Amino acid sequence: MAVGPFSEQVRESRVELVDAWSKHVTSLLDLLSQAGAITEEDVSLVRGGGCLGDRDRMRNLLDVLYSRGEDACCAFFKVMPRVQTASGTKNPNISIQPNLQEHLQRHREVLGKEHGPKHSGNIKAKAPDSRQAKPYTDITLSKRPGYEVHLQHQHEAAMVGESFRGHAQESKGQGEICVFREMYQSLLAVPGDGLTLLSGVAGSGKTTVVRRLVHEWSSQKDSKKIILSLSFRELNLLTEPDSLQGLLSMHYSHLKPVLTEIMGDKLERVLLILDGLDEFCFPLDFKRTPKCSDPERAMPVGAMVVNLLKGNLLPGISILLTSRPHAVSKVPPELVNVFCSVLGFTPAQQQEYFRHNCSSVQAGAQVWDYVSTHKPLQLMCHVPAFCWIVSTALYNGSPGLTQPVPAADNSKSVSEDVTPSAPCIPTDPSAVLITSSVKTLTITDIYCCFLKSILVFHGEGREEDSRWRLLQDAPRILQESRPVLRGLGVLAFQGLVERRFLFDCADLDRAGLSLDRADVSRGVFLVEILKEDSTSLTLEKNFYFIHTSVQEFLAATYFVYESLSGSDPFAGQQPHTFKLPPALQRLMTSTSKKLLGAKGLLKRHVKKALLWSEQKQSGHMDLFCRFVSGLMVPRTRLTLDGLFPRTGSLFCSSSPSTPSTAPPFYLSLLHSQLQSCSLCPERQVNVCHCLYEAQDSGLSQRLQSWLQVLAQMPRSEHSSLEKKDWSELAFLLQLSPDLDTLKLDAQGLDAEGLRRLLPVLPLFRTLSLGQNPLGPEGAAVLSKALKTPACRVERLWVVKTGLGCEGVRILSDTLKDNRTVVDLRMAINDISDGGAGHLADLLKTNCALKDIRLRDNQITDKGAELLMDALTENSTLQYLWLFDNKFTKDGVKKLIEFSKTRTNLEIKVCV
Numbered sequence: 001m002a003v004g005p006f007s008e009q010v011r012e013s014r015v016e017l018v019d020a021w022s023k024h025v026t027s028l029l030d031l032l033s034q035a036g037a038i039t040e041e042d043v044s045l046v047r048g049g050g051c052l053g054d055r056d057r058m059r060n061l062l063d064v065l066y067s068r069g070e071d072a073c074c075a076f077f078k079v080m081p082r083v084q085t086a087s088g089t090k091n092p093n094i095s096i097q098p099n100l101q102e103h104l105q106r107h108r109e110v111l112g113k114e115h116g117p118k119h120s121g122n123i124k125a126k127a128p129d130s131r132q133a134k135p136y137t138d139i140t141l142s143k144r145p146g147y148e149v150h151l152q153h154q155h156e157a158a159m160v161g162e163s164f165r166g167h168a169q170e171s172k173g174q175g176e177i178c179v180f181r182e183m184y185q186s187l188l189a190v191p192g193d194g195l196t197l198l199s200g201v202a203g204s205g206k207t208t209v210v211r212r213l214v215h216e217w218s219s220q221k222d223s224k225k226i227i228l229s230l231s232f233r234e235l236n237l238l239t240e241p242d243s244l245q246g247l248l249s250m251h252y253s254h255l256k257p258v259l260t261e262i263m264g265d266k267l268e269r270v271l272l273i274l275d276g277l278d279e280f281c282f283p284l285d286f287k288r289t290p291k292c293s294d295p296e297r298a299m300p301v302g303a304m305v306v307n308l309l310k311g312n313l314l315p316g317i318s319i320l321l322t323s324r325p326h327a328v329s330k331v332p333p334e335l336v337n338v339f340c341s342v343l344g345f346t347p348a349q350q351q352e353y354f355r356h357n358c359s360s361v362q363a364g365a366q367v368w369d370y371v372s373t374h375k376p377l378q379l380m381c382h383v384p385a386f387c388w389i390v391s392t393a394l395y396n397g398s399p400g401l402t403q404p405v406p407a408a409d410n411s412k413s414v415s416e417d418v419t420p421s422a423p424c425i426p427t428d429p430s431a432v433l434i435t436s437s438v439k440t441l442t443i444t445d446i447y448c449c450f451l452k453s454i455l456v457f458h459g460e461g462r463e464e465d466s467r468w469r470l471l472q473d474a475p476r477i478l479q480e481s482r483p484v485l486r487g488l489g490v491l492a493f494q495g496l497v498e499r500r501f502l503f504d505c506a507d508l509d510r511a512g513l514s515l516d517r518a519d520v521s522r523g524v525f526l527v528e529i530l531k532e533d534s535t536s537l538t539l540e541k542n543f544y545f546i547h548t549s550v551q552e553f554l555a556a557t558y559f560v561y562e563s564l565s566g567s568d569p570f571a572g573q574q575p576h577t578f579k580l581p582p583a584l585q586r587l588m589t590s591t592s593k594k595l596l597g598a599k600g601l602l603k604r605h606v607k608k609a610l611l612w613s614e615q616k617q618s619g620h621m622d623l624f625c626r627f628v629s630g631l632m633v634p635r636t637r638l639t640l641d642g643l644f645p646r647t648g649s650l651f652c653s654s655s656p657s658t659p660s661t662a663p664p665f666y667l668s669l670l671h672s673q674l675q676s677c678s679l680c681p682e683r684q685v686n687v688c689h690c691l692y693e694a695q696d697s698g699l700s701q702r703l704q705s706w707l708q709v710l711a712q713m714p715r716s717e718h719s720s721l722e723k724k725d726w727s728e729l730a731f732l733l734q735l736s737p738d739l740d741t742l743k744l745d746a747q748g749l750d751a752e753g754l755r756r757l758l759p760v761l762p763l764f765r766t767l768s769l770g771q772n773p774l775g776p777e778g779a780a781v782l783s784k785a786l787k788t789p790a791c792r793v794e795r796l797w798v799v800k801t802g803l804g805c806e807g808v809r810i811l812s813d814t815l816k817d818n819r820t821v822v823d824l825r826m827a828i829n830d831i832s833d834g835g836a837g838h839l840a841d842l843l844k845t846n847c848a849l850k851d852i853r854l855r856d857n858q859i860t861d862k863g864a865e866l867l868m869d870a871l872t873e874n875s876t877l878q879y880l881w882l883f884d885n886k887f888t889k890d891g892v893k894k895l896i897e898f899s900k901t902r903t904n905l906e907i908k909v910c911v
């Protein structure tokens with residue numbers, strides 16, 4: 001039985017509680033049993049056969065609650081306000097600590113316990129030794145006044161590491177780099193900063209920052225700040241209007257007696273944390289929500305949040321709001337005082353993370369060595385949640401991931417009598433991964449190993465077994481896990497289709513995942529994959545996958561499993577459309593199976609999945625498709641041997657060994673998707689990620705050729721780039737965090753090619769794209785890149801790119817709002833006086849450009865006049881190159897004279 005603050009309060013306030021609540025004992029019993037906090041047996045025990053009075057029944061109830069522990073006592077305090085509202089009685093003061101300081105001390109203790117450091121998902125993690133005493137690895141953040149939004153239509157996994165690119169060189173315009181301690185100090189300062197918005201991709205550590213902040217504050221007795229912390233996941237459960245006062249007193253019942261005092265004259269001391277805006281399912285209408293400044297007035301929870309963020313409710317408090325990037329734009333920029341981004345772990349912090357979170361220093365070093373030599377992996381490891389997934393996968397080591405390496409003698413004999421597909425097993429499992437580089441590592445490989453390691457090593461009663469015995473037994477364990485994995489897959493897939501990330505007990509039941517069943521190892525597994533959402537605002541249990549990428553992986557596992565088994569993964573997944581009766585559904589499936597055959601059906605399903613993701617331009621299916629592509633590789637599936645049905649010679653009749661690429665039909669499906677011009681650039685890059693996961697054999701050669709192009713090396717005879725697919729280059733560039741300059745002069749790059757590079761164009765400081773047929777359409781693409789809020793382009797070199805007057809017009813319009821480009825080179829573009837006029841308009845408002853080069857552009861004296869006129873209003877331009885244009889002698893003279901009048905401006909012209 002867990003004793004905590006609520007149990008203590010039940011014990012200590014026994015007399016007051018009996019006095020005040022005996023007359024409500026029947027309602028309390030009803031609500032507590034509905035909430036599952038007490039059992040039927042408890043209820044009859046409390047009633048005592050019907051002959052007891054209210055006070056005795058109340059005493060019995062308190063005894064039962066105390067014996068049931070902290071959760072039951074907490075439930076008791078939560079149902080109290082409901083009884084109170086229903087009966088209309090005034091709340092009896094149950095406080096035993098009338099003094100504000102004592103209440104705040106108690107509050108600190110409660111929050112401190114709730115926000116204590118948690119070990120990552122592994123419930124069987126060993127007790128931390130002295131090396132692991134540090135529960136958090138420091139994380140890198142950036143901080144700046146104001147607001148920043150990210151590229152839309154991009155899966156957040158694709159944005160991983162992008163923020164670091166900008167900061168590697170300097171932090172100009174991107175905010176200053178800081179660490180947790182600085183953020184902690186500014187958030188706990190009195191008075192505070194108003195609204196601080198903390199943005200970061202999934203798993204980047206926002207909630208961990210919140211936990212650490214609250215935990216450290218709880219032990220700082222002299223802190224003047226009073227922290228109140230709520231998560232949007234909890235707020236989602238408030239379907240009925242409520243007042244802020246009601247909400248807080250329900251959430252923090254121990255603060256109830258002093259809430260009015262806190263909300264009265266202590267507002268500048270309050271820090272309200274609202275965690276996970278992206279999960280909030282109610283609309284936030286900042287324009288039309290009625291203003292409300294009364295904390296006692298009931299309103300829908302969306303209106304409450306709007307009024308809090310606008311400062312109508314509790315004016316003067318500080319707020320820390322956390323969100324994934326895609327939801328940041330829900331908040332109007334003018335309300336945000338400080339914008340922080342979680343950049344994640346730097347390589348040094350990753351190394352430190354592995355040192356502290358692997359079972360030994362040596363294991364940590366090996367994992368780091370491996371990660372640091374695999375760029376795609378290292379890029380993903382900027383995100384702490386990936387570090388955990390990667391270290392679990394790598395450390396536990398699944399030999400299925402790689403080819404066998406020469407095994408130690410003693411292990412060789414062991415491996416020989418394992419299943420035929422099991423590879424040799426060396427003495428140290430991690431060594432398999434660390435030493436072998438036979439197979440390219442994909443993200444799917446990592447997730448397969450992660451899942452296998454949890455299933456095989458983390459089950460109840462497995463710790464005594466040797467790792468080798470367990471690995472030998474893995475196919476059996478995986479086969480036995482099929483039902484539970486299928487259930488998780490159904491849940492994950494359905495959630496993905498409906499964009500749902502929180503599931504209730506009914507969802508779990510429908511997926512056959514009832515947690516009540518007495519299957520211990522299955523329970524343990526579920527606990528590691530599905531986290532219970534310990535909401536304190538209602539008593540309903542909710543669950544979410546430990547990380548969204550794990551949900552996406554399990555959805556893909558389910559999808560591929562069903563497709564390989566000849567079933568339709570989409571069956572029953574269209575809740576809003578007409579559903580066939582199950583018998584008819586089965587009949588149709590078996591008929592199409594006969595007509596199409598297993599191979600035809602599989603083709604049909606994967607095609608549908610790819611098309612489906614293509615239609616979801618939001619990108620939320622990107623990672624799912626990557627995993628499906630990875631799992632189409634028979635060798636990758638081998639890591640989860642025992643789980644997938646054996647497809648025999650379905651797609652690999654000619655191959656005696658397990659194929660290490662996806663079947664040809666699948667690869668050609670991806671290639672034809674890549675050719676499609678209707679796909680948006682981000683989706684096209686994702687198709688390349690899919691090709692990478694599917695182990696397309698030509699991809700690595702083509703990437704090598706792209707590297708030669710980037711290095712401006714003469715194309716080798718054996719170059720595999722007969723036809724350039726610019727999406728592949730965009731893919732390659734996404735994996736290259738160190739690139740600062742994109743130099744693609746004279747590469748035949750046209751507007752369509754440039755469009756495919758769009759996701760990466762804004763990331764570079766120098767874009768050198770001269771001598772390419774870009775034309776005005778290309779200028780329009782560049783314009784989109786320059787409009788991206790995260791744009792870093794400083795030097796835009798588009799010499800001889802066929803821009804013409806129209807292209808210059810498009811670029812000039814965009815540059816009016818751009819603050820990053822300082823150097824614009826557009827010689828030999830035939831821009832004429834019309835183009836010069838557009839640039840002149842630009843110069844009247846732009847304060848960033850320092851250098852413009854316009855050699856050989858058919859500009860006459862008229863164009864020169866327009867430019868000089870505009871330059872009288874511009875004080876930032878330092879160089880204007882006008883060689884080889886069509887000026888008269890008079891025109892040249894005027895330009896030189898004008899230049900002399902400007903000390904900071906040099907105009908170059910042929911004399």
Ligand SMILES: Nc1ncnc2c1ncn2[C@@H]1O[C@H](COP(=O)(O)OP(=O)(O)OP(=O)(O)O)[C@@H](O)[C@H]1O
Pocket residue numbers: 119120121135136137138139200201202203204205206207208209276324353384385386388547548
């Ligand atoms: N500073 C840290 N030190 C060690 N581990 C960390 C740190 N930050 C995050 N982690 C690990 O990453 C996991 C995910 O972190 P967290 O839940 O804080 O991310 P998040 O940004 O809130 O994600 P989401 O947007 O999905 O809610 C944690 O469970 C923990 O294992």
